[in-house]
Amino acid sequence: MADGDRGEEPLYVRDPAAWRRTLAEGNRFQARKRVAAKVVLHDGQGRLLLVDPTYKPFWDLPGGMAEANEPPHEAALREVREELGLDLVPGDLLCVEWTPPRDPWDDLLMFVFDGGTLTPERAENLHPVDPEVGAIGWFTPEEASQRLREDVWARTRQALLALENKTTVYLAPDR
Numbered sequence: 001m002a003d004g005d006r007g008e009e010p011l012y013v014r015d016p017a018a019w020r021r022t023l024a025e026g027n028r029f030q031a032r033k034r035v036a037a038k039v040v041l042h043d044g045q046g047r048l049l050l051v052d053p054t055y056k057p058f059w060d061l062p063g064g065m066a067e068a069n070e071p072p073h074e075a076a077l078r079e080v081r082e083e084l085g086l087d088l089v090p091g092d093l094l095c096v097e098w099t100p101p102r103d104p105w106d107d108l109l110m111f112v113f114d115g116g117t118l119t120p121e122r123a124e125n126l127h128p129v130d131p132e133v134g135a136i137g138w139f140t141p142e143e144a145s146q147r148l149r150e151d152v153w154a155r156t157r158q159a160l161l162a163l164e165n166k167t168t169v170y171l172a173p174d175r
Helices: 015-028 072-084 118-125 142-148 150-164
Strands: 032-041 048-053 063-065 093-099 108-117 133-139 169-170
Touching: 048 108, 048 142, 063 072, 063 150, 072 108, 072 133, 093 150, 108 150, 133 142, 142 150, 150 169
Parallel strands: 032 108, 093 169
Antiparallel strands: 032 048, 032 063, 048 133, 093 108
8 A cells, every 4th residue: 555545535535415515615715706897908009999988987908807718808898798888809908906805895816908909980880889888098108097097007007018018917906
């Protein structure tokens, strides 16, 4: 008998159904993270697209919350389609940010993807198609910094730097 061998087969071999129940029980206690996904879209003139949601007091990048078991990149594409009627090709991941719990919300993983650069005609004709978006606008980074909440601008700035440097960044507050 080898060291550490207890002489019996592992549970997944002896009783696959019991093993699956054990995994399910463990799964009940593992963390469930809220997930959101945003997209950085450019217009070819150095400006990025912001949306003005009707349900919160500040501008934001296009995108939103992932649905249960939805991959972040698919959530980003779905949200952009719902908000703007725009079908995008999935772009590179620019940024992942972990945000700690803030009353009333649990913690959050925010993914920011590159949405590419729209043609001038497409950028000019873009408009909200979802009542949750009151307005859209193309803004220089400096203008965007004045419209976005401070923490949203910090994430957006890091995503823009990641795009420029062809990299991905991970952000989390010091704890």
